[in-house]
Amino acid sequence: MSGAHIAVVGASLAGLRTAEQLRAAGHTGPVTVLGDERYQPYNRPPLSKELLSAPDRPAPEELHAKVAFRRRASVADVDFRLGLPVVGADLGRGRLTLEDGSAVTFDGLVAATGLRPRRLGLPGPAAGRYALRTLDDCVALRGVLGAGRRVVVVGAGFIGCEVAATALRLGCRVTVVEPTGAPMNRVLGDVLAGAVQRHHERAGIAFVLGRSLAGFTGDTRVSGVELDDGTRLDADVVVEAVGCVPNTEWLAGNAGLDLSDGVRCDNRMLADGSDRLVAAGDVARFPNPLFDDVPRRVEHWSIPADTARRAAATLTALLAGDAPDPAPFTPVPSFWSDQLDLRLQSFGSPGLADEVRVEEGDPDRLPDGVLALYYRQAVHVGTVAVNLPPARQRELRGAFAALAASV
Structure with missing residues (x-):
């Protein structure tokens, strides 16, 4: 199907790289990239570091210009439709439904919808609580950080620790609450995680470990948090950094898909139960023979580009009536984190x-x-x-x- 239409749902790094790789793989038909944010694809890692500490608090458009990805000439003819979420997909009919009720038809489909921050369903006011995933999230959080502000970060993973470090540099008084142990312990292990904790504590970040949140204090706006042992911590700002949820609801109702934790795929990035859906980026759960045969999601910066290449090659081959490349797909996950x-x-x-x-x-x-x-x-x-x-x-x-x- 040389003229087959491919729809890519998700306009972040994975979506952009998949569009580029579709052209590199020889797909000449139309490609449409759909995204719920109003911005062209941009780089997310600076959101918790350089952009969050921007001294002049620039407008979102100015910040976007600093992190927008350069679009290669190969995708000059790709149609980017932004600011309108996809709310449903019918794989059998090859049809997407958008939030405004309009529809987009497709022959091949790419799920590149990534993640959204997990939020805490606890009692208390909503105002004063923040999460960090998007450019708009970054702008909102930057607007309330400043010298003397009391900041409680819930979650000591990489994003939580990066936000804590940035807030400290901005003059905030920072406390990190983490129920499971030392910061980033699940990845770093006890020795290195403990060392990072001591380093951050010497710099002025306080940690409360082994305690969970029971609720938020305050009337119309958060004034602090209450822990499960009754302790109360005062806060002007609370940042919830408690992990992310894969954006797969738009695929619900399609028989055969496993959406229990992202889109489960085989090693070719072809979704289980489909012959026209592939996935790329954080939302994809796939086995990596470099380690074992267990399908896992990998939330590392290197993975969108690697999975995009594999997914594009697989989908292009299937639409052309060819067999996808059977060679093992063994990407090396990699990431970095700047903290203090x-x-x-x-x-x-x-x-x-x-x-x-x-x-x-x-x-x-x-x-x-x-x-x-x-x-x-x-x-x-x-x-x-x-x-x-x-x-x-x-x-x-x-x-x-x-x-x-x-x-």
């Missing part, structure tokens, strides 16, 4: 490990550089570098790339 004077760089999947070995440096002197290797049943599955030089980081990534190529 630390840069954490990860390769692989350290969260799968049952053993952590600190190979270089002293965890109590993180700014001087630390390297930790992560093993599962004695097999190397992840690497975390803290403040190592760029050349050393490239070497570590290359080692994982070589491992992936050998699978």
Whole structure:
């Protein structure tokens, strides 16, 4: 079907990269990218760091200009329809329904709808509570951060810690509440997570660990949080950084799809139960033979581009009546996190490990550089570098790339 119409639902990094990869794979038919935000695709990592700390509090359009992705010439003819969410999909009829009641038909479909922040369903006022995922979220949060403001961050994952570090730099008094243990413990493990906590505490961030929120205090606006042991923490601003939820509701009702945690796919990024739907980015749950055959979602910055390439190749082949590439798809997840004077760089999947070995440096002197290797049943599955030089980081990534190529 050389003239087949492909609809890409989701206009962030995964959606843009899929459109580019469809052209690279030889698809010459029309491509429509649909997104619920009003902005052209943009880079999200700066939202919790550089953009959140912007000194002059610029307008959203000015911030967008700083993080918008450059669109390649290959997608000059792609139709971007922005600011109008897709609310339903009928795979059998090849039809999408948009929020305004209009419809878009398709021959092939890409799910690239990503995630949205999980919110806490607890009693108390809503005003003064923030989450961070979009450019508009960043603008709203930046507008209430400033010297002397009391900020409670709920959740000590990477986003929570990045927001806490940025708020501290802006002069806020910051407390992080995390029920499960030291910051980023699920990925970093006890030794490195504990070291990060001590480093942040020395800088002035307070941590309350092992406690959950019971509710929010205040009348019309949040004045603090109440913990499950009755403790109350005063707050002018509360940031909820308690994970994300995959955006799959628009696909509900299509028999055969597994949407229990994102869109479950095979190793070709083809959705289970469909011959015309592929997924890319954070919303895709797929097996990676580099580690095992368990389908997982991977919320790392490198994954949208990698999965977009695979998904585009698979869909283009299917629409042309060809068999998709059977070679194993073994992307190397990678991400970085800037917090205060630390840069954490990860390769692989350290969260799968049952053993952590600190190979270089002293965890109590993180700014001087630390390297930790992560093993599962004695097999190397992840690497975390803290403040190592760029050349050393490239070497570590290359080692994982070589491992992936050998699978």
